Amino acid sequence: MEKQLNRLIDCSMCPNMCKFSCPVYLATGSETFTPQKKARLILYGKKNLLQDEDGFFDTVFQCALCGSCVVNCQYDDFDLRDFIIEERGIAFKKDFVPSLVSDVLENFDKFGNPSGKRETIDKGEGEIGFFVSCNTFNDKNILSATGKILDKADVDVKEFGGGDICCGAPLYFAGDMDGFKEKAEQMEKLIKGKGVKRIITNCPTCIKMMKKHYIEAGVNIEIDIVHTLTFAKELIDEGKLSLKKVENKSITYHDPCILAKDLDILETPRTILKKIGYSLRETAYAGKDAHCCGGKTKVGDRNTRNAIKNMRENELKETKALDYVSACPTCKDVLKSLQMKDIMEIIGDALE
Amino acid sequence: MKVKSFLSKGKNISYEFIKEVKRIVGEKYVSEDERDLISYSVDYWLYGVYKTQFGEVPAIPSAVVSPKNTEEVQKVVILANKYHVQITPFGGGSGVLGAAIPFNGSIILNTQRMNKFISLDEISRVAVFESGIIGTNLEKELNYKGYSSGNIPQSISCSTVGGWVSTRAAGQFSTKYGKIEDMVLGLTAVLPDGEILRIKPVSRKSTGPSLKHLFLGSEGTMGIITEVYLSVHKIPEKVIKNCFAFDSVETALDMVREVVQTDAKPAVVRIFDKDETERYFGVVSTRSKYQQAFGVAGKILTGKVSPKVLNILNESKNKIGFEGMEKLAGKVAVIFISEGDEDFVFLEDRVIKRKAEKYNGISVGEKPVDIWLDKRFDVHLGPIILRNGGIVDTIEVVSLFKDAPALYNDIIESMSGIKGAVSVSGHYSHFYPESACLYITFAGFPKDQLKYYEDTWSAAMEATLRHNGSISHHHGIGFLRKPFMQKEFGIAGEKMMKDVINAVDKDHIFNPGKLVEGKDGKTVK
Numbered sequence: 017m018e019k020q021l022n023r024l025i026d027c028s029m030c031p032n033m034c035k036f037s038c039p040v041y042l043a044t045g046s047e048t049f050t051p052q053k054k055a056r057l058i059l060y061g062k063k064n065l066l067q068d069e070d071g072f073f074d075t076v077f078q079c080a081l082c083g084s085c086v087v088n089c090q091y092d093d094f095d096l097r098d099f100i101i102e103e104r105g106i107a108f109k110k111d112f113v114p115s116l117v118s119d120v121l122e123n124f125d126k127f128g129n130p131s132g133k134r135e136t137i138d139k140g141e142g143e144i145g146f147f148v149s150c151n152t153f154n155d156k157n158i159l160s161a162t163g164k165i166l167d168k169a170d171v172d173v174k175e176f177g178g179g180d181i182c183c184g185a186p187l188y189f190a191g192d193m194d195g196f197k198e199k200a201e202q203m204e205k206l207i208k209g210k211g212v213k214r215i216i217t218n219c220p221t222c223i224k225m226m227k228k229h230y231i232e233a234g235v236n237i238e239i240d241i242v243h244t245l246t247f248a249k250e251l252i253d254e255g256k257l258s259l260k261k262v263e264n265k266s267i268t269y270h271d272p273c274i275l276a277k278d279l280d281i282l283e284t285p286r287t288i289l290k291k292i293g294y295s296l297r298e299t300a301y302a303g304k305d306a307h308c309c310g311g312k313t314k315v316g317d318r319n320t321r322n323a324i325k326n327m328r329e330n331e332l333k334e335t336k337a338l339d340y341v342s343a344c345p346t347c348k349d350v351l352k353s354l355q356m357k358d359i360m361e362i363i364g365d366a367l368e
Numbered sequence: 369m370k371v372k373s374f375l376s377k378g379k380n381i382s383y384e385f386i387k388e389v390k391r392i393v394g395e396k397y398v399s400e401d402e403r404d405l406i407s408y409s410v411d412y413w414l415y416g417v418y419k420t421q422f423g424e425v426p427a428i429p430s431a432v433v434s435p436k437n438t439e440e441v442q443k444v445v446i447l448a449n450k451y452h453v454q455i456t457p458f459g460g461g462s463g464v465l466g467a468a469i470p471f472n473g474s475i476i477l478n479t480q481r482m483n484k485f486i487s488l489d490e491i492s493r494v495a496v497f498e499s500g501i502i503g504t505n506l507e508k509e510l511n512y513k514g515y516s517s518g519n520i521p522q523s524i525s526c527s528t529v530g531g532w533v534s535t536r537a538a539g540q541f542s543t544k545y546g547k548i549e550d551m552v553l554g555l556t557a558v559l560p561d562g563e564i565l566r567i568k569p570v571s572r573k574s575t576g577p578s579l580k581h582l583f584l585g586s587e588g589t590m591g592i593i594t595e596v597y598l599s600v601h602k603i604p605e606k607v608i609k610n611c612f613a614f615d616s617v618e619t620a621l622d623m624v625r626e627v628v629q630t631d632a633k634p635a636v637v638r639i640f641d642k643d644e645t646e647r648y649f650g651v652v653s654t655r656s657k658y659q660q661a662f663g664v665a666g667k668i669l670t671g672k673v674s675p676k677v678l679n680i681l682n683e684s685k686n687k688i689g690f691e692g693m694e695k696l697a698g699k700v701a702v703i704f705i706s707e708g709d710e711d712f713v714f715l716e717d718r719v720i721k722r723k724a725e726k727y728n729g730i731s732v733g734e735k736p737v738d739i740w741l742d743k744r745f746d747v748h749l750g751p752i753i754l755r756n757g758g759i760v761d762t763i764e765v766v767s768l769f770k771d772a773p774a775l776y777n778d779i780i781e782s783m784s785g786i787k788g789a790v791s792v793s794g795h796y797s798h799f800y801p802e803s804a805c806l807y808i809t810f811a812g813f814p815k816d817q818l819k820y821y822e823d824t825w826s827a828a829m830e831a832t833l834r835h836n837g838s839i840s841h842h843h844g845i846g847f848l849r850k851p852f853m854q855k856e857f858g859i860a861g862e863k864m865m866k867d868v869i870n871a872v873d874k875d876h877i878f879n880p881g882k883l884v885e886g887k888d889g890k891t892v893k
């Protein structure tokens with residue numbers, strides 16, 4: 017921890033070398049919301065040098081947790097988001113919850129998930145578990161496309177999700193670490209009870225939560241969890257799915273932050289799209305440089321979140337592609353004005 | 369506020385001004401909040417940055433105002449005139465001379481909401497940007513369309529085009545593409561009385577003294593730049609890289625001078641002195657561990673520095689081995705990047721190789737160039753040194769070729785002699801047919817940080833002036849170099865500079881305490 021604290025001090029005195037990539041800074045123009053200034057304020061918070069506590073807590077919620085600053089950091093061993101989350105934890109304990117986040121927390125209180133009352137999914141048999149994330153649950157097109165792909169490749173899955181089942185990410189983002197740990201433990205029990213060898217899911221956030229943050233919270237689900245996109249690519253490579261080609265169609269792929277920056281999945285979706293015959297039109301900010309869509313509950317401030325969304329929409333529109341696609345149900349929903357599709361839908365449509 | 373300012377005290381600003389300015393730019397874009405006052409209290413003036421870790425900052429602004437376009441800037445400036453509120457423009461805040469520090473409790477005018485790429489005229493190859501766009505994004509937008517500005521400063525990821533213009537910045541590819549003053553064709557600025565000045569984008573004209581040049585290097589003292597027209601070029605089709613080893617800085621300077629005095633225009637030319645050659649390329653050295661880590665200053669250290677400091681500085685050494693590395697041991701490395709139209713690049717490469725041969729340069733191939741390309745934005749060591757109680761900074765000066773060797777020797781010796789110095793090294797990175805820019809990096813672990821810092825700066829400035837050099841090539845003046853402006857310009861020159869600034873900014877609205885002594889009629893510090 018001392019090493020990490022030293023890095024926080026280094027970050028607070030860095031020339032802000034990653035600033036160009038921070039979507040919150042770019043969408044608001046605020047120096048205060050740049051990574052380096054956040055680090056300085058966090059350091060001052062720790063040193064008890066700040067008097068305006070609400071202003072400080074608001075600052076730590078002015079972050080999309082997108083990881084651009086991590087990808088572009090001068091230090092390989094530093095992740096500013098760890099400190100931002102730590103401060104959100106302190107804020108939560110002091111009852112500081114931004115309005116955008118409080119609705120979600122209310123739902124968690126009542127229904128155990130971020131969306132509201134819903135049915136529990138628990139069906140099928142097989143060695144592979146298909147976890148239906150909260151955002152996938154709300155998107156019947158992604159669900160049916162994924163189902164179609166699995167059927168076509170003859171893959172039997174145990175499908176689960178809905179009800180009060182959630183990976184807990186919204187709680188993690190809100191700084192409710194006890195709530196998050198509870199959710200992680202609930203998920204661990206559920207998954208271990210399923211007796212599956214591998215889990216697939218459409219949501220990059222769920223993967224990161226289960227692979228990284230659960231372990232930080234002391235929970236280890238000990239099962240490989242991959243994105244449906246990765247799984248579909250395996251099926252294609254094994255010859256279990258054959259795809260028909262489209263002609264004269266351009267497409268722009270929006271890289272979801274966690275998938276590109278944390279999970280390093282950049283080429284797989286592009287390879288699949290090219291295989292289907294699409295001509296890829298990249299934005300000026302693509303791959304690890306792609307800007308965040310703003311998410312739903314990661315940023316605490318509604319105006320900031322909308323400004324990030326508008327910025328990304330405009331960047332995507334610049335490509336003038338016929339279709340837009342992503343690989344994250346949240347991105348798809350946030351960027352719906354572009355008739356964004358999920359890559360599962362594109363693959364589903366291309367099945368022979 | 370618990371965070372204290374140590375250079376300049378703030379003052380209270382009228383409630384009416386705040387109320388009215390909120391009406392102009394919107395409530396959200398005017399702030400008197402603690403978090404914002406702290407965030408705009410220092411740029412990248414190194415001693416100021418050093419102090420921040422202890423909760424001290426140079427100067428706290430009265431408020432931060434972030435307008436979204438030229439028209440809003442105009443209204444803010446007119447209002448500031450009405451209430452006699454002073455304004456310090458803030459671009460990326462990467463300036464290293466304290467030019468964006470809000471003295472006298474001025475308000476900050478943050479340009480970073482104006483960060484759009486406006487348009488590209490592909491026929492004339494002119495691009496227009498809002499002034500607050502960060503360099504990396506400016507380049508990304510241009511690259512996307514197949515172009516580049518050619519201005520690639522080390523701070524590209526944290527500085528704005530408005531800041532570049534205001535400081536006369538220089539990029540790593542300047543020997544071919546020039547400094548920012550060679551790229552700016554026109555601009556839009558809001559003057560101190562609130563008038564909007566639009567300077568047409570053409571290459572050359574004969575319409576009296578150039579108003580554009582008044583803004584180049586004006587460091588926010590004459591107005592707020594809101595839009596910049598830049599000349600751009602196609603991404604080069606051919607690139608050739610070369611590295612040679614020479615016996616001394618003098619020989620390397622002779623060789624490079626002869627190259628740039630032909631028609632050759634290599635984009636990158638860098639001469640690294642022996643210490644920087646060692647550090648950059650990690651060549652094996654027979655020198656003592658102190659000399660290896662600290663270079664020239666290591667000679668006088670003889671074991672006085674703690675192993676911790678030794679480790680810190682050694683960390684900056686390149687650790688990647690490569691073929692031909694030994695050729696650089698004890699030598700001065702010179703790297704070249706030639707780029708552009710294939711035919712010209714091949715010709716230029718021939719000229720470079722011919723001149724290298726003439727001065728017995730040993731070819732080391734491309735690898736050192738790749739290592740440099742890889743490391744050229746790496747400044748991670750700076751904060752580590754500051755955190756450990758050290759001081760680190762850079763100083764860039766320029767002189768004619770005839771004075772360059774003597775200036776190099778004098779500046780290194782003078783700076784190394786300051787108590788507390790542990791490392792002083794140099795490279796040349798911007799060349800013209802007549803002159804070269806010398807860039808010094810220094811670090812010290814002194815008992816009295818401020819004294820060491822001030823003495824080292826004075827030593828460098830005095831040495832430069834002794835050899836007819838100019839005290840800044842591209843970082844500018846800010847407040848730190850202000851005391852040397854009279855020696856730079858002479859009494860008449862400094863007075864003329866003051867007269868011009870005071871004539872444009874009669875009521876001293878913009879950036880108090882910068883560029884020339886007594887700009888605002890008050891002495892700061």
Ligand SMILES: Cc1cc2nc3c(=O)[nH]c(=O)nc-3n(C[C@H](O)[C@H](O)[C@H](O)COP(=O)(O)OP(=O)(O)OC[C@H]3O[C@@H](n4cnc5c(N)ncnc54)[C@H](O)[C@@H]3O)c2cc1C
Pocket residue numbers: 031411412456457458459460461462463464467468479499500520521522523526527528529530531532533534535536537538539540586587588589591592593594747842843844879882
């Ligand atoms: C790590 C590092 C590396 C660097 N490398 C280089 C380099 O390679 N080459 C180089 O030239 N410099 C370099 N610098 C210095 C610095 O980046 C430049 O001086 C840069 O031009 C400053 O731009 P900025 O946007 O950060 O301006 P700021 O620091 O915000 O401001 C600089 C000055 O310009 C004024 N100003 C800013 N914007 C406007 C505007 N729109 N209208 C009017 N006035 C304005 C400010 O008031 C201030 O006086 C480096 C700095 C760092 C920290």
Ligand code: SF4
Pocket residue numbers: 037038039040041050051054078079080081082083084085086096097
């Ligand atoms: S995680 Fe993203 S939004 Fe947050 S500070 Fe880093 S770059 Fe900015």
Ligand code: SF4
Pocket residue numbers: 026027028030031032033034035051052055085086088089090091094096
């Ligand atoms: S996150 Fe890394 S690159 Fe960004 S300001 Fe901090 S130390 Fe610098």
